[in-house]
Amino acid sequence: PVGAPDKSLAKKVGKVGVIGAGLMASQFALLFLRRLEVPVVITDLDQERVDKGLAYIHDELQKLADKGRLNPDQHNKLKGLISGTTDRSQYADCDWVIEAVFEELSVKQDVFAEFEKIVSPEAVFATNTSSLSVDAIGAKLEHPERLVGFHFFNPVAVMPLIEVVKAPQTDDTTVATAMAVAKNLKKNAIITTDSTGFVVNRVLAKVLGESMRAVDDGTPFSVVDEALAPLGLPMPPSVLLDLVGLKVGAHVLDTHHAAWPDRFYRSENLHRVAAAGQLIEKDAKGKSKGV
Numbered sequence: 001p002v003g004a005p006d007k008s009l010a011k012k013v014g015k016v017g018v019i020g021a022g023l024m025a026s027q028f029a030l031l032f033l034r035r036l037e038v039p040v041v042i043t044d045l046d047q048e049r050v051d052k053g054l055a056y057i058h059d060e061l062q063k064l065a066d067k068g069r070l071n072p073d074q075h076n077k078l079k080g081l082i083s084g085t086t087d088r089s090q091y092a093d094c095d096w097v098i099e100a101v102f103e104e105l106s107v108k109q110d111v112f113a114e115f116e117k118i119v120s121p122e123a124v125f126a127t128n129t130s131s132l133s134v135d136a137i138g139a140k141l142e143h144p145e146r147l148v149g150f151h152f153f154n155p156v157a158v159m160p161l162i163e164v165v166k167a168p169q170t171d172d173t174t175v176a177t178a179m180a181v182a183k184n185l186k187k188n189a190i191i192t193t194d195s196t197g198f199v200v201n202r203v204l205a206k207v208l209g210e211s212m213r214a215v216d217d218g219t220p221f222s223v224v225d226e227a228l229a230p231l232g233l234p235m236p237p238s239v240l241l242d243l244v245g246l247k248v249g250a251h252v253l254d255t256h257h258a259a260w261p262d263r264f265y266r267s268e269n270l271h272r273v274a275a276a277g278q279l280i281e282k283d284a285k286g287k288s289k290g291v
């Protein structure tokens with residue numbers, strides 16, 4: 001088992017750099033902003049994507065202010081702490097740099113190799129990968145000991161868990177920093193080994209994979225959802241798949257199938273549906289009508 005390192009090793013985080021401004025990245029950028037109250041910078045491939053991420057964060061801050069969860073001073077303070085840029089040099093003084101870019105090994109490897117040239121040698125790197133090997137993601141880093149997995153769940157604001165993934169080369173200072181950051185985000189963190197799916201996605205990939213297998217065998221998704229309702233899942237499988245994102249879901253199933261072909265199902269059909277950008281059809285109450 002992986003033990004928690006000495007808490008005193010944790011580094012202080014005075015500025016956060018988020019690489020990516022998509023669904024997960026913008027949600028956790030908002031959480032870093034709210035909980036750590038330090039400068040948070042986001043970036044993406046182009047200004048349009050950055051602006052979309054910033055707009056989401058500003059909208060969510062406004063909603064919190066409207067609900068009275070942020071007073072006007074806090075709201076103004078947080079607005080002043082968030083920024084978005086395509087200028088990578090603004091990451092030079094970040095202490096914690098976390099990515100949620102496209103879930104493709106080579107993309108993540110290249111992103112870290114690029115940012116290692118810019119970011120301070122003291123900074124900790126974190127990846128929000130959902131099922132790729134953290135060890136492999138750090139393969140192009142000069143100092144892979146400062147890379148850790150830091151896996152959030154969607155919706156970030158409400159899901160209580162973070163999987164802190166310790167790759168073989170991740171050092172204790174990096175893990176201690178990740179644990180301290182998770183605590184400051186008010187999340188429950190567990191330390192996992194660097195194995196496919198860590199803990200949670202192994203179970204989710206089973207539920208979603210077997211649901212898809214039943215669909216591919218001819219059962220409508222609405223019937224699968226109905227059949228599983230008595231298990232008390234917080235969401236029917238089709239709704240969860242939509243939440244995760246069909247492309248990400250298909251990718252997670254592929255990764256598990258590649259690691260354990262006899263234990264996990266990969267669905268060609270899910271790839272087709274994801275490529276068509278088609279969501280699982282729902283009725284007016286949000287109940288799925290089947291793929």
Ligand code: CAA
Nearest residue numbers: 130152153154155157158159201204234235240244248252
């Ligand atoms: N963003 C922010 N807040 C949200 C939200 C969202 N998308 N959805 C719900 N909430 C908030 C609500 O505002 C509400 O907050 P308050 O109590 O403060 O008002 C609270 O969550 C509860 O909301 P509801 O009562 O409307 O909803 P619910 O009781 O049906 O719960 C849920 C919603 C928490 C999302 C629940 O359905 C759930 O737990 N679903 C399962 C989600 C899950 O399994 N996620 C993991 C996906 S896997 C992944 O992300 C990682 C990967 O690697 C693929």
